[in-house]
Amino acid sequence: MHNGTTVTQFIIEEQRHIKGATGEFTALLNEIVTACKVISNAVNHGALVGVLGSAGSENVQGETQKKLDVISNEVFLKSIEWTGHVAGLASEEMDDPYPIPSQYPRGKYMVVFDPLDGSSNIDVNISVGTIFSILRAPEGITDAKAEDFLQPGTQQVCGGYALYGPSTMLVLTTGQGVNGFTLDQNIGEFILTHPNMRIPEQTQEFAINMSNSRFWEAPVKRYIDECLAGKTGPRGKDFNMRWVASMVAEVHRILTRGGIFMYPIDEKIRSKGGKLRLMYEANPMSFIVEQAGGMSTTGRERIMEIAPENLHQRVPVILGSREEVQTVIDYHKEG
Numbered sequence: 001m002h003n004g005t006t007v008t009q010f011i012i013e014e015q016r017h018i019k020g021a022t023g024e025f026t027a028l029l030n031e032i033v034t035a036c037k038v039i040s041n042a043v044n045h046g047a048l049v050g051v052l053g054s055a056g057s058e059n060v061q062g063e064t065q066k067k068l069d070v071i072s073n074e075v076f077l078k079s080i081e082w083t084g085h086v087a088g089l090a091s092e093e094m095d096d097p098y099p100i101p102s103q104y105p106r107g108k109y110m111v112v113f114d115p116l117d118g119s120s121n122i123d124v125n126i127s128v129g130t131i132f133s134i135l136r137a138p139e140g141i142t143d144a145k146a147e148d149f150l151q152p153g154t155q156q157v158c159g160g161y162a163l164y165g166p167s168t169m170l171v172l173t174t175g176q177g178v179n180g181f182t183l184d185q186n187i188g189e190f191i192l193t194h195p196n197m198r199i200p201e202q203t204q205e206f207a208i209n210m211s212n213s214r215f216w217e218a219p220v221k222r223y224i225d226e227c228l229a230g231k232t233g234p235r236g237k238d239f240n241m242r243w244v245a246s247m248v249a250e251v252h253r254i255l256t257r258g259g260i261f262m263y264p265i266d267e268k269i270r271s272k273g274g275k276l277r278l279m280y281e282a283n284p285m286s287f288i289v290e291q292a293g294g295m296s297t298t299g300r301e302r303i304m305e306i307a308p309e310n311l312h313q314r315v316p317v318i319l320g321s322r323e324e325v326q327t328v329i330d331y332h333k334e335g
């Protein structure tokens with residue numbers, strides 16, 4: 001018998017301290033947790049159940065969809081649509097918000113999600129994840145349209161991700177710190193294993209796709225050049241580098257041992273505004289990082305304060321250990 005705290009118990013106990021909480025949020029989160037378990041199971045079985053490879057279609061971003069992108073999206077929608085707790089669902093994999101079937105009741109929340117993050121890693125058996133953000137539906141809205149989702153990250157009720165790595169983990173914030181849970185495959189429950197996760201303020205580890213370096217802006221180039229210069233350079237210490245190409249895995253590493261993650265704006269992607277999506281990647285991850293004592297910025301503004309203009313908007317992302325992120329912000333100020 002396990003005697004740890006399950007994610008459900010944890011959320012119920014956390015919600016007890018919130019005035020006016022009705023249990024709706026807890027019930028919604030439970031279904032998100034179930035969706036993550038189903039996706040984890042599909043990811044774990046991989047080629048055995050024929051879920052690897054391309055789906056032969058493109059999403060709204062013009063990216064080729066993997067079979068698991070499509071499956072995970074479907075799992076998320078089906079797990080949540082019936083609950084009666086949502087007035088809207090929107091996903092990286094769908095052009096427009098999902099129309100909730102008319103037979104289901106509506107609720108006060110909206111969920112925005114990236115069903116499978118890092119999907120280029122799927123076929124090579126490297127960690128992937130799911131990212132989600134829970135928002136409140138605007139007053140009186142029962143079938144949310146794209147504009148109803150356009151709230152700044154500061155309005156999020158919950159930000160979370162599931163990481164499908166050597167073990168499956170769920171990491172969550174509702175604005176009261178960050179907690180991590182590990183899936184016990186034998187009993188099918190996420191158990192609290194990483195209470196109150198905090199990002200160390202300093203780091204000697206950076207994560208950036210170096211192949212884009214010739215396209216970067218001067219402040220980012222300066223920061224990375226100084227990291228690379230090591231002990232005898234202006235930073236006076238040696239740095240290490242990682243790049244998994246799964247944001248979930250990078251953020252999880254940073255929550256565990258510190259670091260800085262950057263997908264900055266560069267000349268190649270300037271017209272798109274960035275690489276990562278504001279609503280379902282940058283905002284939930286920024287909420288988690290800030291709640292763990294880190295910082296998250298575009299280089300010029302706090303990500304969570306951006307007023308979104310469209311659902312699939314992209315932004316530059318620089319997040320992680322406070323002191324390093326502040327250094328990058330300072331370099332942007334200096335030009």
Ligand code: AHG
Pocket residue numbers: 063092114116117118119120209245246247248263275
């Ligand atoms: P997704 O698989 O949901 O499209 O997201 C992939 C993202 C992110 O997780 C990762 O940090 C980045 O794209 C990797 O980009 P590069 O391939 O340019 O390194």
Ligand code: MN
Pocket residue numbers: 114116117118247281
């Ligand atoms: Mn993604």
Ligand code: MN
Pocket residue numbers: 069092114115116117118119
């Ligand atoms: Mn994705």
